[in-house]
Amino acid sequence: APPSGASATSDLKANFKAVFPELVDEIMAELHDQFDLPEDALKYIRHNLEYNVPHGKLNRGLAVSHCYKAFRKGDAIKPHEERAAYILGWCVELLQAFFLVADDIMDASVTRRGQPCFFRLPQVGLNAINDSLVLESMIYRLIRKHFRDSSVYVDLVHLFQDITYTTEIGQLLDLTSNEADKVQLDRFTDDALARIYKYKTSHYTFYLPVALGMRLAEVSDQKCYDTAKQICLKIGHFFQAQDDFLDAFGDPEVTGKVGTDIEENTCTWLIVEALKVATPADMAILNENYGVKNKANSDKVKEVYTRLGLKDKFLKFENKTYEEATKMIEDVSGMPTGAFEFLLTSLYKRKK
Amino acid sequence: APPSGASATSDLKANFKAVFPELVDEIMAELHDQFDLPEDALKYIRHNLEYNVPHGKLNRGLAVSHCYKAFRKGDAIKPHEERAAYILGWCVELLQAFFLVADDIMDASVTRRGQPCFFRLPQVGLNAINDSLVLESMIYRLIRKHFRDSSVYVDLVHLFQDITYTTEIGQLLDLTSNEADKVQLDRFTDDALARIYKYKTSHYTFYLPVALGMRLAEVSDQKCYDTAKQICLKIGHFFQAQDDFLDAFGDPEVTGKVGTDIEENTCTWLIVEALKVATPADMAILNENYGVKNKANSDKVKEVYTRLGLKDKFLKFENKTYEEATKMIEDVSGMPTGAFEFLLTSLYKRKK
């Protein structure tokens, strides 16, 4: 039998998943009431939701509940309170879907979560830009519907707005880390990488769900949010480095996506580490093949990565960072750490 | 000498324009304080603002002030109150910029406001998707900075959220009015057109600035908002029909943009009217050439439009609709109508 923690976690996940179709129905009912829309438009919108939102690992969405429960420790949580945490969790998953649909267009990606990227569907194409915006708007529909009369309503809206802006700034750093069509490997530094990770990934993936759980639990001590952010940035750096590693060396059958980082000239953990130890001969290969939209070229870059021992180096980095993050969490006092443990555990040695 | 009304209007416009660089500086200062960003990222963001936001006709932004002043009639408006209306006006212009940057990608447009569409700039490309999102986020930064302590703060946020969602739904109707790569002219009906106009254009272009001005003037009577919406939807229908006409028959030197509607298979006033009177021979030409991404094909469609007398029909439609809208405004009682008059006058016989 799995340890009871694992079983409780899988119950939580099942309960969380069960809420999604209800929220879709709510959103569709509201659209039906507030707009005069033909059947095929309603069908198109439902497909957008069902195709893009529920098929991820759901750790972001679940983290809201984990955090909320950890901070309510001792209290009996009423069903409507549990549901509130699930709804905010789905709002985080909507935010993620909004970002991914747009990001896949910008990165010219092919697959996502084991299915074609949304914009690759023949009936969608660049409509996906607008569809991603619709997903974003639905976050605020749901929050207004379910939290308008709550004392934390405006804080919840602000959290989503702030983290959305932060993520967009992070995307901008990612997208502009090189000038268009130029390979400027000297720009790929530890500092540039850390900045991209911090803004592009860590805030929305880790800090947002934790902060939402805390806000919902009416935590008002700013120090708790500051501590949470510090830990979430650490975990986020760990997570994004894994994401970069899997982009080159993961199994697309398992990750559900085909990597694009090398072809898209992205600043990643791998290229930053490669540049630290590359010989002049390696540098020539990297300069010639990085950022070229062709598999033969990206394979040459991967050969350099392999020759430079980056797979091994990554394992060491992974172990070291995991230990550091564990230590940070152990050192926390005066606030529950269940959410951080859930998040960190979900990442350990992940293959997807 | 111009009539004093025109002179007051041009003063207002100059004052309104003078506020934009100040808001840019505010936004940049906040970015500098809240994020750790390299110089070139800050420069990129400033360029996004300066390239995309201030170069339109600015009637949307100005309408906020016109409406606010009309509703404050009799009161002495303090400088900080006047400024508040300008700031909300620039938020409407930000919203418009956000939509246009994204729309131009989806419509494969070439020019906008006499300059290349943002995504056509070599240093931008599909980054423009993210850049449009950044523009959207800045709306809420500005509103929070300037109105957080105001009693109307949450209403202002809700107005922007609601109208954004409405516009996205309208874009979706526009984009899905045909299935991808199919020409299904029978779908182009008066009803479909009216629905697209209402959601895609009228709400954000006309109702939003008026409602913002009213909210800022602390108008709380729901009937006033309902009346305003009715008139704004009428003016919006008029405006979008003009936009459709100018897309085919306007002078790109004057409109600042090259039309894409025929090639993009768009549901427009022209095609809907053409279908009402087309002979079987015309229908064959329309079916063969509509929605084909080639100038020779779209020219053939325009020949049919011309042969069917649509230019003349449009002039009649324009006069009739203008008169109907004027009548609607004259019939309003119990609330000032200055904003509607400003908006309708700004459209009369417009060439851009």
Ligand SMILES: [Mg+2]
């Ligand atoms: Mg990307």
Ligand SMILES: [Mg+2]
């Ligand atoms: Mg990507």
Ligand SMILES: [Mg+2]
């Ligand atoms: Mg990646």
Ligand SMILES: [Mg+2]
């Ligand atoms: Mg369009």
Ligand SMILES: [Mg+2]
């Ligand atoms: Mg367009």
Ligand SMILES: [Mg+2]
């Ligand atoms: Mg148009």
